[in-house]
Amino acid sequence: MNPAIILTADRFPLVRDIGWNRTDSLYSHPDRVLEYHVFLYVSRGSMQVIEEDTAFVVREREFLFLHKGLHHWGLPSTPAGTEWYWIHFNTVPEEQADYKEHPPLPRIEYYAPDHYRYRISLPKYGTAEPGTEERLASMFTGLQEAGSHRMTRASLSVYSFLLDLHTSASRSANGAMGSGARLAERVMAYLTARIEEPFDGAKLAAHLSMNYSYVSSSFSKATGQSIIEAHTRLKLNEAVKLIRHSTLNIAEISERLGYQNPFYFSRVFKKTFGEPPSAYARQFYQPQRQEKDRE
Numbered sequence: 001m002n003p004a005i006i007l008t009a010d011r012f013p014l015v016r017d018i019g020w021n022r023t024d025s026l027y028s029h030p031d032r033v034l035e036y037h038v039f040l041y042v043s044r045g046s047m048q049v050i051e052e053d054t055a056f057v058v059r060e061r062e063f064l065f066l067h068k069g070l071h072h073w074g075l076p077s078t079p080a081g082t083e084w085y086w087i088h089f090n091t092v093p094e095e096q097a098d099y100k101e102h103p104p105l106p107r108i109e110y111y112a113p114d115h116y117r118y119r120i121s122l123p124k125y126g127t128a129e130p131g132t133e134e135r136l137a138s139m140f141t142g143l144q145e146a147g148s149h150r151m152t153r154a155s156l157s158v159y160s161f162l163l164d165l166h167t168s169a170s171r172s173a174n175g176a177m178g179s180g181a182r183l184a185e186r187v188m189a190y191l192t193a194r195i196e197e198p199f200d201g202a203k204l205a206a207h208l209s210m211n212y213s214y215v216s217s218s219f220s221k222a223t224g225q226s227i228i229e230a231h232t233r234l235k236l237n238e239a240v241k242l243i244r245h246s247t248l249n250i251a252e253i254s255e256r257l258g259y260q261n262p263f264y265f266s267r268v269f270k271k272t273f274g275e276p277p278s279a280y281a282r283q284f285y286q287p288q289r290q291e292k293d294r295e
Contacts, residue, residue, distance in 0.1 A: 019088075035068055101295070113274045
């Protein structure tokens with residue numbers, strides 16, 4: 001099985017080259033083993049490529065990733081008139097072993113120390129979104145222009161492009177698989193609407209008319225975390241909003257979110273954000289809150 005190319009959220013890929021080509025005669029993809037990854041996008045015609053023992057035919061508006069260190073080549077079956085873009089890039093090795101396989105849930109928007117510790121698995125092959133050719137043309141042109149930080153800017157543009165490619169592929173996969181992602185979104189909507197209430201698995205199951213064990217298992221598989229973990233993060237996300245945009249003090253925020261003991265709330269907050277809520281609040285200028293705390 002061909003291995004996936006993995007990015008991480010805390011480091012961008014390093015671009016070596018971006019190019020475009022057109023063949024005016026029958027063409028064979030080069031026979032080689034490279035020390036970098038290849039992204040291939042066919043804008044006109046089609047291209048045949050073999051990686052190890054797997055053959056691919058990349059048609060118009062389709063893409064293919066070729067993994068570094070694997071033997072790839074092509075037979076003379078790419079027709080004249082075929083046009084394609086390529087990106088040659090390397091990924092930076094992970095420095096930590098505890099990267100997650102899922103990104104933070106979209107409803108959980110505030111930074112925590114582990115926010116960027118997740119992997120992004122790129123799809124091997126697929127159909128690109130409309131506008132892909134224009135983006136690749138812009139990146140290709142940009143790399144030819146002289147300027148400061150040219151390669152770094154190109155790498156950041158490619159990173160953004162690959163993230164969008166991953167998002168599009170994930171959206172298509174979720175649409176095909178269906179139930180898991182849709183159920184996770186229903187759970188998140190339920191939890192968000194009851195953010196100030198203690199978690200109650202039986203009420204959630206009754207609301208969904210499903211067995212709680214099934215709901216819990218499906219949610220964990222789709223999101224990489226338990227329902228209780230997601231519920232806690234939603235509460236802390238709301239706590240951050242209140243710290244930043246209200247005049248409530250920490251004890252009042254704790255009570256509003258259903259934590260009867262503000263010291264326990266502070267421990268939970270610190271475990272997630274790396275500092276207690278009182279220290280976090282000092283990062284933001286809130287004169288009204290300061291006056292209330294002095295009373």
